[in-house]
Amino acid sequence: xxxxxxxxxxxxxxxxxxxxxxxxxxxxxxxxxxxxxxxxxxxxxxxxxxxxxxxxxxxxxxxxxxxxxxxxxxxxxxxxxxxxxxxxxxxxxxxxxxxxxxxxxxxxxxxxxxxxxxxxxxxxxxxxxxxxxxxxxxxxxxxxxxxxxxxxxxxxxxxxxxxxxxxxxxxxxxxxxxxxxxxxxxxxxxxxxxxxxxxxxxxxxxxxxxxxxxxxxxxxxxxxxxxxxxxxxxxxxxxxxxxxxxxxxxxxxxxxxxxxxxxxxxxxxxxxxxxxxxxxxxxxx
Numbered sequence: 001x002x003x004x005x006x007x008x009x010x011x012x013x014x015x016x017x018x019x020x021x022x023x024x025x026x027x028x029x030x031x032x033x034x035x036x037x038x039x040x041x042x043x044x045x046x047x048x049x050x051x052x053x054x055x056x057x058x059x060x061x062x063x064x065x066x067x068x069x070x071x072x073x074x075x076x077x078x079x080x081x082x083x084x085x086x087x088x089x090x091x092x093x094x095x096x097x098x099x100x101x102x103x104x105x106x107x108x109x110x111x112x113x114x115x116x117x118x119x120x121x122x123x124x125x126x127x128x129x130x131x132x133x134x135x136x137x138x139x140x141x142x143x144x145x146x147x148x149x150x151x152x153x154x155x156x157x158x159x160x161x162x163x164x165x166x167x168x169x170x171x172x173x174x175x176x177x178x179x180x181x182x183x184x185x186x187x188x189x190x191x192x193x194x195x196x197x198x199x200x201x202x203x204x205x206x207x208x209x210x211x212x213x214x215x216x217x218x219x220x221x222x223x224x225x226x227x228x229x230x231x232x233x234x235x236x237x238x239x240x241x242x243x244x245x246x247x248x249x250x251x252x253x254x255x256x257x258x259x260x261x262x263x264x265x266x267x268x269x270x271x272x273x274x275x276x277x278x279x280x281x282x283x284x285x
Contacts, residue, residue, distance in 0.1 A: 020187030
């Protein structure tokens with residue numbers, strides 16, 4: 001492992017480490033207008049939601065690392081404190097990237113990147129018709145984090161209206177993660193796509209309290225076959241199945257050649273989210 005002191009790194013090198021390690025990051029495709037009403041469109045991956053009540057999103061247009069100059073988006077929200085946050089899906093990612101080009105102030109990125117502007121209901125900036133989710137926001141505050149190149153500016157936005165394409169909804173009128181096909185920013189030139197085999201589920205332990213890894217039997221906790229993820233699944237149960245239940249379950253199985261073979265089979269079950277069956281196999285040792 002290497003250990004780094006941020007204060008001893010150049011801004012480009014530090015940013016490279018941060019962006020490659022803190023990823024994937026959702027993309028805020030921000031639509032703003034200047035005092036003359038001219039539209040601007042730019043993507044930012046320093047972005048997320050921070051509250052549901054009130055609904056708050058925050059993104060950060062940094063000062064240019066080369067010149068220290070503020071981005072047009074920052075200047076616009078200072079003059080007209082409104083923004084549409086458009087979410088980015090796979091079918092628009094290359095156009096979105098094109099919109100990030102350092103065009104001169106006043107150039108319309110909707111035109112340059114080939115997007116369709118549509119009027120918002122409550123604010124002046126336009127929505128991106130091609131975006132699957134469009135969030136109309138009013139800017140509550142802008143917090144400067146520094147005055148040198150690379151310094152962020154936290155734009156704190158209250159979401160006042162949400163627009164969602166019907167095509168990405170499920171039968172319950174909720175967003176279907178498998179349909180929305182979002183992309184996220186990695187480091188360098190890399191992105192990732194939230195689609196297909198990249199998607200997996202992990203049940204959140206909100207209503208149940210797992211036993212914890214410290215309560216696993218020693219032969220399971222110290223296994224060289226089972227991974228940390230495997231142990232996490234095993235430790236998420238509220239109680240360990242009984243030895244009697246395990247004996248009944250294992251009585252119908254062929255004997256395993258070794259304890260390692262038994263753990264390998266349990267590992268396969270865990271990778272299929274068959275936690276109870278994996279426990280019963282492991283307790284047969």
